[in-house]
Amino acid sequence: MSARPDPRALAPYDALLLVSFGGPEAPEEVMPFLRQVTGGRGIPDERLAEVGEHYFLFGGRSPINDQCRDLLAALRGELAGRGLDVPVYWGNRNTAPWLGDTMAEIAADGHRRVLAVTTSAYPSYSSCRQYRENLFDAWSGVRDAGTELQVDRVRHYAQHPGFVDANLAAVREAVARVDDEVPHLLFVTHSIPTAMADSAGPPPRSSTGSYVDWHRSVAREIAWQLRQESGDEHPFELVYCSRSGPPSQPWLEPDVNDRLEELAAEGVRSVVLAPIGFVSDHMEVIFDLDTEARETADRLGMRMERAATAGVHPAFVAGLVDLALERASVARAEPAAPSVVEGGSPGLVACPADCCPNLREPGRPTLCGAPASA
Ligand SMILES: CC1=C(CCC(=O)O)c2cc3nc(cc4[nH]c(cc5[nH]c(cc1n2)c(C)c5CCC(=O)O)c(CCC(=O)O)c4C)C(CCC(=O)O)=C3C
Numbered sequence: 001m002s003a004r005p006d007p008r009a010l011a012p013y014d015a016l017l018l019v020s021f022g023g024p025e026a027p028e029e030v031m032p033f034l035r036q037v038t039g040g041r042g043i044p045d046e047r048l049a050e051v052g053e054h055y056f057l058f059g060g061r062s063p064i065n066d067q068c069r070d071l072l073a074a075l076r077g078e079l080a081g082r083g084l085d086v087p088v089y090w091g092n093r094n095t096a097p098w099l100g101d102t103m104a105e106i107a108a109d110g111h112r113r114v115l116a117v118t119t120s121a122y123p124s125y126s127s128c129r130q131y132r133e134n135l136f137d138a139w140s141g142v143r144d145a146g147t148e149l150q151v152d153r154v155r156h157y158a159q160h161p162g163f164v165d166a167n168l169a170a171v172r173e174a175v176a177r178v179d180d181e182v183p184h185l186l187f188v189t190h191s192i193p194t195a196m197a198d199s200a201g202p203p204p205r206s207s208t209g210s211y212v213d214w215h216r217s218v219a220r221e222i223a224w225q226l227r228q229e230s231g232d233e234h235p236f237e238l239v240y241c242s243r244s245g246p247p248s249q250p251w252l253e254p255d256v257n258d259r260l261e262e263l264a265a266e267g268v269r270s271v272v273l274a275p276i277g278f279v280s281d282h283m284e285v286i287f288d289l290d291t292e293a294r295e296t297a298d299r300l301g302m303r304m305e306r307a308a309t310a311g312v313h314p315a316f317v318a319g320l321v322d323l324a325l326e327r328a329s330v331a332r333a334e335p336a337a338p339s340v341v342e343g344g345s346p347g348l349v350a351c352p353a354d355c356c357p358n359l360r361e362p363g364r365p366t367l368c369g370a371p372a373s374a
């Protein structure tokens with residue numbers, strides 16, 4: 001790190017754009033949000049009503065937008081601390097501030113090259129391409145109004161040391177709260193349909209696809225580093241939460257609650273839940289884990305600690321700025337060695353056409369793709 005920061009180290013980018021999922025902030029926003037998220041995707045009404053109840057339990061307010069506000073403030077602080085003078089904007093896919101409005105604001109403020117960072121760290125249709133489709137829609141709205149922006153995106157960062165270190169610190173703290181034994185580690189992520197998992201990431205794909213592979217890598221790395229530090233060998237595995245869709249459609253398993261039942265039957269008495277699939281405390285974390293899985297663990301008489309999400313952990317925030325600097329080097333065609341955990345995958349700065357396909361609407365245009373190759 002140089003002593004005198006170069007304020008233009010993020011060139012050619014003149015704006016950063018935090019892209020997130022969005023969530024309701026009041027009871028009357030819950031159902032419109034759910035309809036927006038599931039528009040035309042055949043999620044049964046009972047499931048929508050059920051998920052609505054999760055939000056109403058928390059006064060109709062999802063934590064996700066507040067988490068984004070905190071992350072924005074932390075990113076601005078980190079950038080300023082490094083002497084990097086670049087504005088940071090924020091747009092959501094499913095609620096205000098809408099991505100299309102933010103894109104228009106960026107253009108109106110005179111910016112032309114934008115670097116997007118999503119609050120989603122892994123490859124898959126839901127966690128990657130769908131954001132790129134929404135970026136395209138937002139971008140094309142601005143283009144139709146007369147401004148051509150160029151938008152790039154920071155690569156998937158789950159295997160970046162910043163994200164891994166933040167999660168490692170959280171697991172370490174949760175393990176320390178279980179003072180009497182070596183707890184079983186359950187790394188948790190959002191379940192997705194197996195068809196989506198199988199086609200996640202760029203071809204050629206492993207039999208499990210990039211979504212599962214990446215989560216396993218992160219879980220393995222955290223468990224390994226923990227063992228290096230403490231000598232304790234925690235049993236660990238990947239489990240899933242927040243399944244939706246019709247029961248006939250296979251989704252990734254096991255569900256965290258089902259696995260807790262099995263572990264209790266095997267005599268496991270304490271578990272740490274590490275939500276590595278979520279960048280911050282989303283509804284999936286505060287309901288599916290802190291409420292539902294907590295009830296399951298209590299009923300089974302198991303000790304359960306939930307590790308914190310990356311949130312605004314300094315390692316994570318610094319890592320996102322490092323990733324932006326790295327992407328800027330790539331954009332300037334300068335050599336940039338991608339920072340990644342040992343033996344890990346750095347992921348792609350631009351996804352090929354057949355990466356994380358949209359199985360429902362294959363032709364839908366995206367932004368931040370790689371030019372078609374021979
Ligand atoms: C992989 C993945 C992530 C992680 C990557 C990322 O972060 O983007 C994620 C994040 C999120 N998912 C969220 C909320 C919802 N997801 C739903 C539905 C679905 N998610 C899916 C996948 C994912 N989702 C899928 C395959 C569906 C089925 C329908 C479809 O194919 O679209 C539904 C509909 C109801 C239901 O079916 O549960 C809701 C309300 C929120 C907001 C939480 C908050 O408010 O705090 C966040 C951050």
Ligand SMILES: [Fe+2]
Binds near residue numbers: 190
């Ligand atoms: Fe979701």
